[in-house]
Amino acid sequence: MTAADLLVDITAAGRPALRVEAAGRSLLLIRQGDEPVVIARVEDDHYGVEYVRTDRYRSPVPPLRADHAARVAAGGEADWWTRWAHHFRSELRDGPLHAGRWLISSRIPRLQSGLWRWEVLGADRGYLEWVGDWPVLPLRALSGVDHGRVKAYRRQARDGILPPVLLWWVSGLVGYVVVDGHDRLAAALAEDRKPPLLALTLVDRAETAASERALVDRYLANEARMRRHPGTAAALTVLGQCFGKDLWAAARREGRTRAWPLPGGTPAWTRLAARHAPDLAGLADR
Structure with missing residues (x-):
């Protein structure tokens, strides 16, 4: 199937409904x-990163109906990913999107190796290790394999029409969190299948602009140098193709996830942590 890369420019100001907040030197929420x-x-x-999940998360995307998944699949493989990328963009009203440029993509190099070099962290409390497999953290507990919705998604997984799981890259965690598709993820794992994944990433527009300027300057200089010599037509074609690929990648350069100041700072983080993991609260900003 053709990969999807949907760039979205958001102009609305303010804090999004789903967001990262930070306090002290190392405290995140x-x-x-x-x-x-x-x-x-x-x-x-x-x-x-040590983490505690409160299990209060609710997906901002309305539930996906089986007939909708079937209609998208009936549209053919060529634009399957793109259809789902546009669906999530239109339905993601109360998610993490804030002012800036975002990428919704099925190209997730970290998670696309043949060995599934990623780990789903299912426990309510755990440790995201930055060495080894890439962590994927569901924002709520995964439903059991016999849950009604999971059973329905298992049938879709077997039929090859399971909709993608929507992830969000959070640079402060150095990992992905599941924004939508917890039951679809549970279904794919129950069927021992790699789930289809779309990742939501903030694009570093400043770095992108600088990279694009540098690439254009380098391309023009190399082209001018090569045109001074005969017999370089084939090499110029390759140069242009490489330039196009580099420019494509530069326009999607990953940015750091924005974190808003946590109202109340470290004391507020400590109070929240104390409700769920008192020992973690005792280590605040040590």
């Missing part, structure tokens, strides 16, 4: 509206 969803602390050695 993922919040949905007023509810804390994930409480996390970066380890002093900077090799990972």
Whole structure:
């Protein structure tokens, strides 16, 4: 199937409904509206993050109906990913999107090796290690394999029409979180299949612009140098193709996830952590 790369420019100002907040030197919080969803602390050695999941998360995307998945699949393989990327963009009203340029893509190099070099972190409390497999953190517990919706999605997985799971790259965690598709993820795992994945990433527009300028300057200089010599037509074609690929990649350069200041700072983080993991709260900003 043809990969999807949907660039989205958001102009609305303000904090999004689903967001990262930070306090002190190493304290993080993922919040949905007023509810804390994930409480996390970066380890002093900077090799990972301790996290606690509150299980209060609710997907901002309306439930996907089986007939909708079937209609998208009936549209053919050529634009299957693109159709789903546009669907999530139109339905993601209360997600993490804020002012800036975003990429919704099925090209996720970290998670696309043949060995499934990624790990689903299913526990309500755990450790995201920054060495080894890439972590994928569901924002709520995965439903059991016999849950009604999971059973329905298992049939879709077997039929090859399971809709993608929507991830969000959170650079402060150095990992992905599941924005939508927890039951679809559970279904794919139950069927021992790699789930289809779309990743939502903030694009670094400043770095993108600088990279594009540098690429254009380098291309023009190389082209002018090569045109001074006969018999370089084939080489110029290759140069142009490489330039196009590099420019494509530069326009999608990954940016750092924005974190808003946590109202109340470290004391507020400590109070929230104390409700769910008192020992974690005792390590705040040590």
